[in-house]
Amino acid sequence: MKNALIAVCTAAVLLGCNQDDNKKSAQQANDPTVVVPAEELRNQLQLAEVKTALVNETLRVAGRIDFDEQRVARIxxxxxxxxxxxxxxxxxxxxxxxxxxxxxxxxxxxxxxxxxxxxxxxxxxxxxxxxxxxxxxxxxxxxxxxxxxxxxxxxxxxxxxxxxxxxxxxxxxxxxxxxxxxxxxxxxxxxxxxxxxxxxxxxxxxxxxxxxxxxxxxxxADLSRLWAVAQVPEQQVGLVKAGQSVTIEVPALGNEKLVGKLIFVGQTVDPETRTVLVRTELDNADGRLKPAMLASMLIEAKPVERLVIPSKAVVREEDVDHVFVAEDDGVFRLVKVKLSPDHEGKRVVLSGLKGGERIVVDGAFHLNNERNRKEMEGA
Known part of the structure; x- marks a missing residue:
């Protein structure tokens, strides 16, 4: 009698597990963004909570090499x-x-x-x-x-x-x-x-x-010193100020990095482009820089509190960034996010996450392969 009772209980537990598995499988089949990994894969995943951190953002703006107007004479x-x-x-x-x-x-x-x-x-x-x-x-x-x-x-x-x-x-x-x-x-x-x-x-x-x-x-023109000028969007102008470190990349010089400091941040906004002029000064004693050369200006902005996730947590699907968010009962959902470029192994969250979510920070690639495999099997 005792053995029969144990057998009944075991059967009930197995039935419940099967029902849960069936429920999860049905959930996955109905939603291609959801994956329920096997226990072996789930144990290999590392999760972390999405939190804010101080970020030294680098603004990349298009610019050009220009004359130093203080070293130009129109005669x-x-x-x-x-x-x-x-x-x-x-x-x-x-x-x-x-x-x-x-x-x-x-x-x-x-x-x-x-x-x-x-x-x-x-x-x-x-x-x-x-x-x-x-x-x-x-x-x-x-x-x-x-x-x-x-x-x-x-x-x-x-x-x-x-x-x-x-x-x-x-x-x-x-x-x-x-x-x-x-x-x-x-x-x-x-x-x-x-x-x-x-x-x-x-x-x-x-x-x-x-x-x-x-x-x-x-x-x-005295070309021994030149300016690098760029237009910063008005939404980002609050992140820059005179004296900040600037890196200049000039494609004509093989994107060689030239280091300088901002010497001027405009006080007015261009009403047509909605940008503000910024300027730095560069030494050109060797004459390699030429006015009107194209350049990219990388400005080290002041630190701000932003949502940040590790770069390795990101997976690409159809040329869009995604992360896996952990839900209840071992369910993981693929969520579309908009992120800033990689900086020292971290990416700032621009949209898609609110903070506090638990995401997969290690193993996301394998989890996505599992999701794709089960999606193909379901198809």
């Missing part, structure tokens, strides 16, 4: 004139003060004549004032006449200075003005000179062309 004519000679070529290295082109200007000639006339009038009025002073001392003329002659001299002196200042505004050096005053030789040709030492990177003039002071004829 134009100081006077209206016709181009008679072009001395500088594109790519030529020039020093400050080197002549880039020559212009012939009738305006310059007229201003030189105005200066010579003012200087001649000044000499005449100076002599008249000196003579008037001698006559006044000899009691030949009165004080009023002396004051009139001295006033004429002061006016002529001011007019001569104004004419000299006008010549300087037209690009004539003080030495050239002094030479003009002593020799009286008018020269209508004026040079266009480099105001910065560097490389001629732009030339916008042709022989015989008439140019105006507003025209930019040459652009000279």
């Amino acid at each position: 134009g004519a100081t006077i209206t004139g016709r181009v008679t000679e072009i001395d500088a070529k594109l790519g030529q290295v020039v020093r400050k003060g080197d002549v880039l082109a020559h212009l012939n200007s009738s305006e310059l000639s007229q201003q030189q004549l105005a200066y010579l006339k003012a200087k001649a009038q000044l000499e005449l009025n100076k002599r008249n004032a000196e003579r008037a002073k001698a006559l006044f001392e000899a009691d030949v003329i009165g004080a009023a006449e002396l004051q009139r002659r001295e006033s004429e001299y002061q006016i002529a002196l001011a007019e001569t200075r104004a004419a000299a200042d006008q010549l300087q505004l037209l690009g004539v050096s003080p030495a050239a003005i002094a030479k003009l005053g002593s020799h009286g030789e008018v020269n209508s040709v004026t040079p266009v000179v480099a105001t910065l030492a560097g490389v001629v990177v732009e030339r916008k003039l042709a022989q015989g062309q008439v140019v105006q002071p507003a025209d930019a004829l040459f652009m000279v």
Whole structure:
């Protein structure tokens, strides 16, 4: 009787287990994202709770190499004139003060004549004032006449200075003005000179062309230091600030990593692209970097609290990231997630998990193979 009772109990337990197994099998058959692994496989799985952690996120934004605007000079004519000679070529290295082109200007000639006339009038009025002073001392003329002659001299002196200042505004050096005053030789040709030492990177003039002071004829740049600039989306701009470490990858240099620091974070948002300009400075003494080269800027953002999972917990299905979430009774469900790129073996959860779930962190690949196998068998 006792043995019969034991047999009945054993049968009941086995029946219950079979019913549970049947229930799990039915659950799996109805939902392809669910898998109930065998006990042997289940014992090999390692689970962990999804938690938050401080993450030093790296922002990757597209950028480019650009001129250092503090080392660029846009050089134009100081006077209206016709181009008679072009001395500088594109790519030529020039020093400050080197002549880039020559212009012939009738305006310059007229201003030189105005200066010579003012200087001649000044000499005449100076002599008249000196003579008037001698006559006044000899009691030949009165004080009023002396004051009139001295006033004429002061006016002529001011007019001569104004004419000299006008010549300087037209690009004539003080030495050239002094030479003009002593020799009286008018020269209508004026040079266009480099105001910065560097490389001629732009030339916008042709022989015989008439140019105006507003025209930019040459652009000279010091390429020993350049900028790397990028546009950070406004949603992420709060993660960056001046002084942060930056890594620059330049495809033209085989994605060689160049390290720098952010020297500028824009204060305004571009209304069209919804981005903010950031900038770093790079040494280019060897000349390998060229303006307009494409680059990727990797910015080490300040640490923030984010949901994080191990990279090894992720499985790819149909080019989408998934993880296995443990449910009751040994059931595991494949859940679609959106994650950031891998960083030091961890990935930030962007969507799909809320935190607190228990996921498979070791053995997810084998568990997914088991799920696929049973799904094929069911099909």
